[in-house]
Amino acid sequence: MTDDITRRRFIQTAAAGSVVLTGLSAGRAPKVFASEANKPALLGGTPAHQGGWPKWPQWNESWEPEIVEVLRSGRWCGYGGGGKVGDFETAYAQLLGAKRCVTTSSGTNALFTALHVMGVDAGDEVIVSPFTFIATYNTVLMHKALPVFADTDPATLTMAPASIESRITERTRAIVPVHIYGIPCDMDPINAIAKKHNLAVIEDACQAWLAEYMGRKCGTLGDMGCFSFQNSKHIPVGDGGAITGNSEELMDRCQAFHNVGRATGTFKGSGCFSRGTNCRMNQYQAAMLLPQIDKLVKETKRRQENGDYLTAGLKEIPGVEPVRLPENSRAVWHLYPFRYDAAQFNGLPREKFLAALRAEGIPASGGYHEQYYDGLLDEAINSRGFQRLFSAQRLKAYRDSFEELKGNKQVCETTVGVFNTLLLADRSDMDHILEAVRKIQSHSAALVA
Numbered sequence: 001m002t003d004d005i006t007r008r009r010f011i012q013t014a015a016a017g018s019v020v021l022t023g024l025s026a027g028r029a030p031k032v033f034a035s036e037a038n039k040p041a042l043l044g045g046t047p048a049h050q051g052g053w054p055k056w057p058q059w060n061e062s063w064e065p066e067i068v069e070v071l072r073s074g075r076w077c078g079y080g081g082g083g084k085v086g087d088f089e090t091a092y093a094q095l096l097g098a099k100r101c102v103t104t105s106s107g108t109n110a111l112f113t114a115l116h117v118m119g120v121d122a123g124d125e126v127i128v129s130p131f132t133f134i135a136t137y138n139t140v141l142m143h144k145a146l147p148v149f150a151d152t153d154p155a156t157l158t159m160a161p162a163s164i165e166s167r168i169t170e171r172t173r174a175i176v177p178v179h180i181y182g183i184p185c186d187m188d189p190i191n192a193i194a195k196k197h198n199l200a201v202i203e204d205a206c207q208a209w210l211a212e213y214m215g216r217k218c219g220t221l222g223d224m225g226c227f228s229f230q231n232s233k234h235i236p237v238g239d240g241g242a243i244t245g246n247s248e249e250l251m252d253r254c255q256a257f258h259n260v261g262r263a264t265g266t267f268k269g270s271g272c273f274s275r276g277t278n279c280r281m282n283q284y285q286a287a288m289l290l291p292q293i294d295k296l297v298k299e300t301k302r303r304q305e306n307g308d309y310l311t312a313g314l315k316e317i318p319g320v321e322p323v324r325l326p327e328n329s330r331a332v333w334h335l336y337p338f339r340y341d342a343a344q345f346n347g348l349p350r351e352k353f354l355a356a357l358r359a360e361g362i363p364a365s366g367g368y369h370e371q372y373y374d375g376l377l378d379e380a381i382n383s384r385g386f387q388r389l390f391s392a393q394r395l396k397a398y399r400d401s402f403e404e405l406k407g408n409k410q411v412c413e414t415t416v417g418v419f420n421t422l423l424l425a426d427r428s429d430m431d432h433i434l435e436a437v438r439k440i441q442s443h444s445a446a447l448v449a
């Protein structure tokens with residue numbers, strides 16, 4: 001690959017498949033007079049950014065021969081390991097410093113597989129982070145287990161370790177911390193609690209490729225790490241996923257479960273087949289992922305440099321608070337988030353702040369909402385299966401416990417996230433993001449009116 005950062009050169013863009021694209025394509029035409037330059041765009045001023053952010057996903061023509069090679073080989077299936085799938089698994093494990101990697105058809109299926117392998121079964125409970133993509137909860141429910149929410153730390157946006165222990169019951173089997181937006185969770189206290197209560201730790205690292213905690217990569221800090229390669233992700237292939245881990249035995253079990261339960265390596269199961277599913281990655285997916293490893297490394301560095309720059313700049317603006325990272329850790333910014341304090345913007349509601357930011361040419365969104373009130377969990381706890389597996393008293397207490405998630409509620413109401421592809425742009429573009437926030441801050445009274 002040549003220079004994968006400079007969007008004007010080799011990058012081709014696709015118009016389908018990614019939520020991210022909606023905002024990115026919304027370049028705004030500044031049609032105002034120079035004297036209005038400092039006014040917010042929403043009040044008729046010139047937008048801070050003139051459009052043309054990097055789009056996503058990106059690809060390079062040099063990848064095509066590898067994909068055509070798979071096409072012409074007729075060996076498309078990932079069955080049996082080896083081929084490009086095996087090459088990618090080796091390379092991805094090496095990249096992360098994990099002993100093994102098993103690829104899957106999605107991040108959802110990586111989580112589904114890891115939960116099974118760690119022994120999560122019907123009637124169990126799993127402590128999960130509530131501030132996440134819905135698949136984190138849903139995979140627990142698909143095992144007929146209850147996703148019990150730890151609270152979110154408003155300063156870090158990740159699972160608050162202090163909120164875990166009070167939620168552990170005799171049915172708890174595992175903890176699923178989520179490195180949301182590529183922000184490493186504070187894993188040492190989480191692992192210590194897991195050890196004390198003999199629980200498995202499955203990291204949802206679906207947004208955290210190459211994020212680091214205490215010098216080690218996310219996805220290698222618990223029993224297993226799960227990754228997504230979906231279209232919007234930093235290493236995308238449409239749909240795809242991976243599980244990483246250091247235990248040969250557990251990884252053999254993952255290999256078996258994702259391959260229809262076939263006995264594999266040290267895992268003999270019940271003889272030939274054990275319980276399992278088919279969620280293998282295909283060879284042509286691996287052919288697309290292999291050349292993206294170097295790209296991911298380079299782009300992660302770029303995102304981190306620009307992220308650091310934004311953090312330093314935002315710290316100087318009243319009413320916006322960058323995320324606090326655990327000591328000795330590096331985030332990779334799948335979204336670059338900060339907390340918004342409307343009180344310091346003359347009461348400007350977050351939605352209006354977001355509208356003002358978008359008008360400045362900065363695509364941004366509000367992040368996750370309190371999804372546990374959306375109906376998914378009610379559907380589960382009202383189902384025949386869950387009512388057989390859990391007492392009415394437990395299900396009621398579970399439903400009532402959502403009210404205790406005060407930190408998460410605050411996070412859902414106050415987070416603002418700048419789309420990740422913006423962090424692939426130039427330093428001067430980061431100045432436009434900061435300028436936009438400053439402009440909105442200094443004109444917030446007028447924007448409220």
Ligand SMILES: Cc1ncc(COP(=O)(O)O)c(C=O)c1O
Nearest residue numbers: 106107108133135206228229230
């Ligand atoms: C935190 C998190 N967990 C799980 C998933 C599920 O991954 P996939 O979409 O590849 O199934 C995603 C993907 O968006 C995610 O962001």
